[in-house]
Amino acid sequence: MKILVSLKRTADPDNANKVKVAPGGAKIVTDGLEPKVNPFDEYAVETALRLVENGKTRIAGDTVVVASFGPKEAATNIRQSLAMGADSGLLFTTDDDSLDGDLVARALAKVVEAQKPDLVILGKQAVDGDSNQVAQVLAETLGWPSATFAMSVNLSADKKTVTVGREVDGGVVKLTLTLPAVISVDLRIVGAKAVTNNVTPAAFAYNDGPRFAPLPMIIKAKTKPIAEAPLASLGVDTGLKVRYTGFELPAARKAGIKVKDVADLVERLRTDAKAL
Amino acid sequence: MQSYLFETEEHSALRAQVRRFAAREIAPHANEWEEAEEFPRDLYARAAEAGVLGVGYPESYGGGGGDLSHVVVACEEMILAGRSVGTCVGLGSHGIAIPPILRVGTEAQRQRFAAPVIRGEKISALAITEPGGGSDVANLRTRAERDGDHYVINGSKTFITSGVRADLVTVAVRTGGPGHGGLSLIVVERGTEGFSVGRKLKKMGWWASDTAELVFENCRVPAANLIGDENAGFIAIVMNFAIERVFLAAQCVAIATLAYQESIAYARERQAFGKSLTGFQVVRHKLAEMATRIAAARALTGEVVTRCLRDGDGPALAGLAAMAKNTATDACSFVCDEAVQVHGGYGYMREYLVERLYRDARLYPIGGGTREIMNEIVCKTEGY
Ligand SMILES: Cc1cc2nc3c(=O)[nH]c(=O)nc-3n(C[C@H](O)[C@H](O)[C@H](O)COP(=O)(O)OP(=O)(O)OC[C@H]3O[C@@H](n4cnc5c(N)ncnc54)[C@H](O)[C@@H]3O)c2cc1C
Numbered sequence: 001m002k003i004l005v006s007l008k009r010t011a012d013p014d015n016a017n018k019v020k021v022a023p024g025g026a027k028i029v030t031d032g033l034e035p036k037v038n039p040f041d042e043y044a045v046e047t048a049l050r051l052v053e054n055g056k057t058r059i060a061g062d063t064v065v066v067a068s069f070g071p072k073e074a075a076t077n078i079r080q081s082l083a084m085g086a087d088s089g090l091l092f093t094t095d096d097d098s099l100d101g102d103l104v105a106r107a108l109a110k111v112v113e114a115q116k117p118d119l120v121i122l123g124k125q126a127v128d129g130d131s132n133q134v135a136q137v138l139a140e141t142l143g144w145p146s147a148t149f150a151m152s153v154n155l156s157a158d159k160k161t162v163t164v165g166r167e168v169d170g171g172v173v174k175l176t177l178t179l180p181a182v183i184s185v186d187l188r189i190v191g192a193k194a195v196t197n198n199v200t201p202a203a204f205a206y207n208d209g210p211r212f213a214p215l216p217m218i219i220k221a222k223t224k225p226i227a228e229a230p231l232a233s234l235g236v237d238t239g240l241k242v243r244y245t246g247f248e249l250p251a252a253r254k255a256g257i258k259v260k261d262v263a264d265l266v267e268r269l270r271t272d273a274k275a276l
Numbered sequence: 277m278q279s280y281l282f283e284t285e286e287h288s289a290l291r292a293q294v295r296r297f298a299a300r301e302i303a304p305h306a307n308e309w310e311e312a313e314e315f316p317r318d319l320y321a322r323a324a325e326a327g328v329l330g331v332g333y334p335e336s337y338g339g340g341g342g343d344l345s346h347v348v349v350a351c352e353e354m355i356l357a358g359r360s361v362g363t364c365v366g367l368g369s370h371g372i373a374i375p376p377i378l379r380v381g382t383e384a385q386r387q388r389f390a391a392p393v394i395r396g397e398k399i400s401a402l403a404i405t406e407p408g409g410g411s412d413v414a415n416l417r418t419r420a421e422r423d424g425d426h427y428v429i430n431g432s433k434t435f436i437t438s439g440v441r442a443d444l445v446t447v448a449v450r451t452g453g454p455g456h457g458g459l460s461l462i463v464v465e466r467g468t469e470g471f472s473v474g475r476k477l478k479k480m481g482w483w484a485s486d487t488a489e490l491v492f493e494n495c496r497v498p499a500a501n502l503i504g505d506e507n508a509g510f511i512a513i514v515m516n517f518a519i520e521r522v523f524l525a526a527q528c529v530a531i532a533t534l535a536y537q538e539s540i541a542y543a544r545e546r547q548a549f550g551k552s553l554t555g556f557q558v559v560r561h562k563l564a565e566m567a568t569r570i571a572a573a574r575a576l577t578g579e580v581v582t583r584c585l586r587d588g589d590g591p592a593l594a595g596l597a598a599m600a601k602n603t604a605t606d607a608c609s610f611v612c613d614e615a616v617q618v619h620g621g622y623g624y625m626r627e628y629l630v631e632r633l634y635r636d637a638r639l640y641p642i643g644g645g646t647r648e649i650m651n652e653i654v655c656k657t658e659g660y
Binding site (some may be wrong): 083209213214216221 | 328
């Protein structure tokens with residue numbers, strides 16, 4: 001089993017109050033924000049690792065490869081996923097402004113052709129642009145089955161199919177995909193028992209959230225390979241198709257009001273908020 | 277700069293992990309645990325599982341490997357992201373209790389006493405200070421008399437961090453004659469007859485960390501628990517102190533950094549006379565002075581770490597470690613005091629973090645050897 005995970009270096013979204021819009025609304029300015037791995041991509045790495053493990057031990061022969069597109073510094077972020085347990089990294093260098101969801105998907109398709117993974121796992125979206133495009137365009141480009149916003153993944157014992165749970169209004173839809181396939185993951189995928197592979201015993205529970213990389217793994221990650229090449233080396237058309245016409249910050253929130261009691265609350269909901 | 281000169285990408289990766297752990301497992305409960313004067317016991321297991329507890333300990337005993345530099349940055353992130361100094365120092369009491377066992381203990385003792393602590397299964401404490409005196413270590417009075425395969429211990433210890441809940445305590449005892457040549461270290465396990473917790477002490481700061489008075493009354497401990505040779509304990513104690521002082525200096529740098537960050541945020545937000553506090557040069561200069569003292573303390577603390585890694589933690593380190601402790605302690609006290617000042621009346625209120633940090637900071641010129649004793653050590657190593 002070989003799994004490819006894509007990973008984006010993004011500005012720390014927890015620092016949303018420091019995100020600024022450039023004058024004229026041309027772009028989002030993230031200067032001074034700490035770069036980190038897009039959280040959804042971290043969940044994708046965690047998902048991939050759980051699929052290639054028997055509880056706490058790795059299944060021999062299975063591999064997880066992490067690919068990223070971006071500045072050279074993104075190697076640091078790839079190394080973080082190697083410290084979590086991924087086996088190797090691929091970095092295709094370019095600057096962030098020269099990328100859009102379409103190009104990343106097409107570039108990733110080239111990586112898939114070369115790497116021949118059985119499964120590609122992505123975060124559902126990057127928390128900077130929130131575009132939510134890459135998994136869908138990638139699956140379309142490859143002509144592979146796909147399931148987005150996975151909240152659970154079950155790999156069949158014969159490793160030929162995955163059953164993906166997707167949260168929708170009023171319940172959970174289960175889709176069974178024949179491998180190779182593309183999956184994008186949502187927050188709940190890192191729940192204790194969200195990922196199953198018919199190898200890890202059913203009683204085994206992971207800790208909620210992406211795993212911590214202990215120091216020995218951090219040290220070991222330094223010796224794992226990260227192959228670096230310019231994006232152009234993939235032979236994709238690097239023209240951008242997505243054009244952003246403008247950005248603006250949401251209006252500042254007004255202060256709330258304090259209500260006296262439940263009767264007052266109901267009254268306010270009816271008259272001021274017109275919610276009832 | 278909120279990092280040490282010695283740091284590599286490995287350190288920043290470790291920082292990121294520890295930060296995530298502390299932000300998730302400690303920060304949301306920081307106030308509650310400080311007010312309750314206790315944190316949940318299972319935090320040890322969770323910290324071990326996340327690879328935080330074992331930083332700096334050999335993998336063969338369940339640790340995470342790494343050296344002093346890793347311990348220092350992990351400790352800093354625990355404080356910055358955890359926002360509860362008491363919890364961090366309580367959780368970290370093995371940092372002084374376990375090294376003597378690893379340094380001079382036998383392989384069997386390391387596996388039996390150190391490994392379960394590093395794995396987060398047991399709590400450990402170091403007991404040196406006595407009600408009758410802490411600075412004058414060479415004259416401590418708790419006696420351990422040999423009786424067949426046992427030592428019979430009589431005496432008491434006080435101000436012992438994590439002593440209330442400790443499963444095992446590395447105790448300094450007098451096995452021989454007067455002075456430093458008569459001291460030994462011995463591990464006393466919870467439940468040993470004659471060993472009890474006198475009381476849990478109420479403190480100015482470090483609330484979430486319990487501090488105990490320990491009593492030994494005809495407490496019979498197997499001779500196999502003696503750590504190192506009989507009457508050779510003093511040197512192990514002194515070496516341990518030197519490293520403890522580096523930890524304490526690093527804690528001071530971290531606490532000061534946290535108080536400084538809180539102050540900047542508050543000064544930006546708070547309005548007076550129609551502008552934010554940062555609009556006043558007096559306030560900006562206060563912040564600048566805080567930043568400068570922290571930078572100086574960080575530089576010296578970092579230098580001790582670097583020298584220790586380069587030259588080993590021999591006696592040459594003791595003087596510099598003492599200087600670093602005093603420098604970092606003073607920076608921390610100064611910064612926390614100014615942080616309260618910048619916060620005005622809110623800085624005096626229990627709901628503001630700087631109020632707590634101010635109280636926590638007061639421990640550092642006392643614990644792990646007082647400021648005056650640090651100067652005595654500097655005098656000795658300087659040769660006058
Ligand atoms: C919160 C807290 C946690 C602690 N945790 C531990 C622990 O886990 N394990 C442990 O063993 N101990 C612990 N201690 C004890 C600590 O190490 C001692 O308090 C410290 O060493 C000072 O000893 P003392 O309190 O007996 O003061 P004393 O030795 O009585 O000193 C009183 C004053 O006299 C000064 N003085 C003493 N001798 C000299 C001298 N020769 N020249 C000049 N001035 C001198 C001192 O500097 C001090 O100002 C802790 C203390 C606190 C407050």
